[in-house]
Amino acid sequence: MAGFTLGFIGFGEVAFHIAKGLTSAGLSGIQAFDVMTQDPKIGPLVRERANAAGVGLVDSLALLFSSCDTVLCATSAKYALAIGIEASQLLRPDTLYADLNSASPGTKIKLSRAIDEAGGCFVDAAVMELVPPHGHKVPMAVSGSGAKEFAGRLSPYGMKISFISEAAGASSSLKMMRSIFMKGLTALLLETLTAGRKAGVDAQIMESISGTLDSRPIAETARLLVTRTAIAAERRVAEMGEVLDTLEEMGLDASSSQATKAKLQWLADFNLRSEFGSTPPETVAAVLDAILDRSTPKL
Known part of the structure; x- marks a missing residue:
């Protein structure tokens, strides 16, 4: 039997899949509070999910905190701070x-202060993959005053928890940085494949991209792209100008390509060729350090 009682604030898709997995792994007595439980449209789904996951629904946050000593908030980043402040008065x-919300590091730090000052222990939990395919085994990075204890309580039930730091905001920073790539990649694919579809070459484009990305590990692809672009940014700005002309001629949205051109111009303005010459540097770190050195005001 677990030495703790688990509760969820919010019982949407994320909470449902995690709770269902934990129940199947042997954790019993899970409870949840969801403000939409009595909603005529959404309430039936909340109750159906709770029943399927073996979770008991309670009628208020106060009731949840009176019986649970480990509480996971899985609502929305928009409401995370307000809920956390209310929770700090009840725990x-x-x-x-x-x-577990995808909130900024700044929001997680404010939450940490509210919870820790109230005598609780805060966990900045960053969910690093889509939850439905993984269930409770979704990779999760945690930081904050309660992060180690959180991992200690839930890892035995199969949760894939990586401790990052005792500083709240560290794990959400990791997620935000990852989101730049994952969501940016999605936007690029949408723009690329929409144009390809209109031109009748979407299958060929996908095959070409797959051939490039599948040919080597992503770390090596990143090294080649970043180090070569460091000394060829100006030329690539011009090439993106041609891409923009093409999309305009096709009557398609070009917002991702516009952002790409702007970012390449930003890189070109650092004039890294003056440091590296015509030979690409060996590492991504060398490029990043050169950028940061030029971006940091000198005292």
Whole structure:
């Protein structure tokens, strides 16, 4: 039997899949509070999910905190801070409060202050993959005053938890940086494949991209792209100008390509060729350090 009682604030898709997995792994007595439980449209789905996951629904946050000493908030980044502040007034001493929402590091730090000052232990929990395919085994990075204890309580039930730091905001920073790539990649694919579809070459484009990305590990692809672009940014700005002309001629949205051209111009303005010459540097780190050196005001 677990030495803790788990509760969820919000019982949408994320909470449902995690709770269902934990129940199947042997954790019993899970509870949840969702403000939409009595909603005529959404309420039936909340209750159906709770029943399927073996989770008991309670009628208020106060009831949840009166019976649970480990609480996971899985609502929305928009409401995370307000819910956390309300929770700080209800939790018992040493309650673990984990925020799973995709909120900014700044929001997680504010949450940490509210929870920790109230006598609880805060966990900045960053969910690193889509939850439905993984269930409770979705990779999760955690930081904050309660992060180690959180991992200690839930890892035995199969949760894939990586401790990052005792500083709240560290794991959400990791997620935000990853999101730049993952969501940016999605936007690029949408723009690329929409244009390809209109031109009748979407299958060939996908085959070409797959051939490039599948030919080597992503770290090596990143090294080649970043180091070569460092000394060829100006030329690539001009090439993106041609891409923009093409999309305009096709009557298609070019917002991702516009952003790409702007970013390449930003890189070109650093004139890294003056440092590296015509030979690409060996590492991505060398490029990043050169950029940061030029971006940081000199005292």
